[in-house]
Amino acid sequence: MRLDWEQANALLRAAQQPILVTHTQPDGDAFGSLLGLGNALIAHGKSPTLAVEGGMTDRFRFLPNADRVRSNLEGVTGDLAIVLDCSDERRLGALMAAIKALNLPIVNLDHHRTNTLFGTANLIDPEWVSTTEGVLAWLDQLGMALTPEVAQCLLCGMVTDTLCFRTDSVKADTLGKAQRLVDAGANLNYIVQKTLSTLQTGVIRLWSQVMPTVKLEDGVIWVKITLAARQAAGAPERGDGDLVGFLLQAEDAYIAAIFREQPDGTTDLSLRAVPGFDVARVATQFGGGGHTLAAGATLQGTPDSVEAEVIAALKEAARQGTPTFA
Structure with missing residues (x-):
């Protein structure tokens, strides 16, 4: 403070x-x-x-x-x-x-x-x-x-x-x-x-584009949103209807991540976690920040190029945490 x-x-x-x-x-x-x-x-x-x-x-x-x-x-x-x-x-x-x-x-x-x-x-x-x-x-x-x-x-x-x-x-x-x-x-x-109760039609179509590519491993769930997916869906340039929060509802997930491809060649990373896990530490590791349960960062490179390193760090965070909501 x-x-x-x-x-x-x-x-x-x-x-x-x-x-x-x-x-x-x-x-x-x-x-x-x-x-x-x-x-x-x-x-x-x-x-x-x-x-x-x-x-x-x-x-x-x-x-x-x-x-x-x-x-x-x-x-x-x-x-x-x-x-x-x-x-x-x-x-x-x-x-x-x-x-x-x-x-x-x-x-x-x-x-x-x-x-x-x-x-x-x-x-x-x-x-x-x-x-x-x-x-x-x-x-x-x-x-x-x-x-x-x-x-x-x-x-x-x-x-x-x-x-x-x-x-x-x-x-x-x-x-x-x-x-x-x-x-x-x-x-x-x-x-x-x-x-919280409204989604743009383009965002719903974007979800239909990317949801088949969702991955869930070792308590971490994630998806990549490419510029091509946005274009195909007719989605807005920014925003995805808090898809990361939706992914975190998966019963086997403790941490959720969204990798958003940006026009300048960077990746916008959004992270969420259930109580008992810390994604702020991971975000800080990659030059970002935020809260224990909600954080983010901007990474140099495409989603494909940064995915492996970020997911490895998130899996480690999942191993170190213990759910406190049960």
Whole structure:
């Protein structure tokens, strides 16, 4: 844990044009924290720039002011950078180089225990179930009231990162904070329907392309998603409907992995585990990070070229763990 509240508060209060960014391959917590904090700052008279490499995804376009999210920082000026839900600088992609070129101080707000503390001020607490919970804590520190737009985004992050409050990170206090957000105007039913209960047709077709290639060995289940499979399915360039979470439901699996081929020749790796196993250690081994039960990394090379080394490490992690849910 590292909570530089005073320094972060001073930096934000002094800024009028903060730049808010989040990680590549963004999920509900990434967009929820980006737009939740962005909407709060807009409501308080600031002029933030919001960006994520690749821009907004259709899945989360229902969030208030989603059309403000940019895909790059070309021509943008600012007086502070706020990095959200990002365990290390590399997960920002090209946006980090743009921020460094602007020579801005950085507030690093995150809940991953593998965070590298790269900020000028760091707000890191692994006990937060989502980065949006951290945003809520920061707004409380600043005395900023919740609007319905802010609450909707923050609850989205909590819902998606906890699978609607079903992970072992959820505490009684988590539910209390969710109730605050609902009281402030967030629509829980709508969020669940748009995120956890809906799949794009192209994603379903993508699953049909790759599911016959799923492998399960020694407690590890995995699949590779190639660019060719996406094209054949007419699937979106990003996102796969949390296929890694679906794979982890296999009764003989303790760890699940997805290898996603990227247009730049790299592989995006997503890892999940059941309680009692640690995939964050494996992700860190390959230059990534995350949580004990959910982590990821970007690897140099194609899925075929990195598969053997990663799977060997995951099988070792499976051997070292013991399920704690039974």
